[in-house]
Amino acid sequence: MDNQDLEDLTERTAELIVNSAKVVFFTGAGISTESGIPDFRSPGGIWERLDPADFTYQKFVSHRESRRKHWQLLWGGRMAEDAKPNPAHFAIAELDRLGKLDCVITQNIDNLHRQAGVPADKVLELHGNMQSVSCLKCGRHYSMMQIKARLDSGEEIPECETCGGILKPDIVMFGEALPEAVLREATARSRECDLLIVIGSTLAVYPAAYLPAYAVEAGASLVIINLSPTPFDRDAVVLLRAKAGETMSAITEKVMEKVGS
Numbered sequence: 685m686d687n688q689d690l691e692d693l694t695e696r697t698a699e700l701i702v703n704s705a706k707v708v709f710f711t712g713a714g715i716s717t718e719s720g721i722p723d724f725r726s727p728g729g730i731w732e733r734l735d736p737a738d739f740t741y742q743k744f745v746s747h748r749e750s751r752r753k754h755w756q757l758l759w760g761g762r763m764a765e766d767a768k769p770n771p772a773h774f775a776i777a778e779l780d781r782l783g784k785l786d787c788v789i790t791q792n793i794d795n796l797h798r799q800a801g802v803p804a805d806k807v808l809e810l811h812g813n814m815q816s817v818s819c820l821k822c823g824r825h826y827s828m829m830q831i832k833a834r835l836d837s838g839e840e841i842p843e844c845e846t847c848g849g850i851l852k853p854d855i856v857m858f859g860e861a862l863p864e865a866v867l868r869e870a871t872a873r874s875r876e877c878d879l880l881i882v883i884g885s886t887l888a889v890y891p892a893a894y895l896p897a898y899a900v901e902a903g904a905s906l907v908i909i910n911l912s913p914t915p916f917d918r919d920a921v922v923l924l925r926a927k928a929g930e931t932m933s934a935i936t937e938k939v940m941e942k943v944g945s
């Protein structure tokens with residue numbers, strides 16, 4: 685994409701934001717790659733190294749070996765480190781301060797929207813949040829930091845200190861249902877918005893990927909900021925094949941100019 689195209693498309697997106705009453709962002713793993721967290725499906729992404737079939741909820745609860753893989757290969761590693769929000773997360777938080785954010789619907793579990801300053805009640809986490817861990821038997825909660833410390837000191841498969849039950853991060857695994865109330869709220873917000881902006885998602889994971897379709901069906905404009913094609917590209921009024929951080933910073937700066945802030 686050349687600079688003039690980028691300039692025109694960021695300008696168009698800023699205008700759409702300024703002229704919309706309800707702006708919803710829908711974010712996926714691609715918004716956090718610039719924070720150092722690999723996505724799932726890009727070249728070099730997690731599923732080039734690991735087999736998704738090993739990481740289902742059913743295997744997690746029934747096989748110790750699967751739990752070991754989860755803790756040692758996923759949660760004990762990069763994802764659990766102290767990743768920081770990047771300019772794309774901060775740009776969305778800035779739009780909230782400008783009164784231009786209805787909510788962020790995210791597939792991410794990394795807590796970076798909240799860390800960037802988007803109020804918790806405006807972040808709808810479809811797949812949960814990995815900052816906390818719960819015992820499946822007695823319900824005791826732990827912070828991921830507590831469990832990470834135990835992994836660092838050599839535990840391979842952490843278990844509940846109270847009852848010895850299985851500990852699971854508070855995220856939605858493959859084969860597990862999405863939290864019903866969050867999905868209901870996200871569906872309603874998608875149907876009611878004027879503008880839905882997708883950032884960093886292949887839009888390949890359902891039911892989350894239905895949400896942009898609901899928005900378009902209800903008459904909203906769709907903007908997609910993503911490095912690779914998605915099945916919804918033809919529905920987008922603006923398609924930005926560009927990196928989330930610099931693109932969102934440019935868009936938010938233009939919004940600030942337009943609203944005189």
Ligand code: NAD
Pocket residue numbers: 711712713714715716717718721722723724725726729791792793794811883884885886887888889909910911912913926927928929
């Ligand atoms: P995905 O891995 O399927 O797709 C990511 C998309 O983002 C790709 O199309 C890629 O081209 C694009 N992308 C990568 N870097 C980008 C950048 N800097 N700017 C713009 N686009 C960029 O991700 P998905 O659709 O979110 O599905 C993966 C599932 O895995 C989600 O359900 C999510 O819960 C989970 N996941 C979460 C995290 C996280 O919390 N950070 C990380 C990996 C996976």
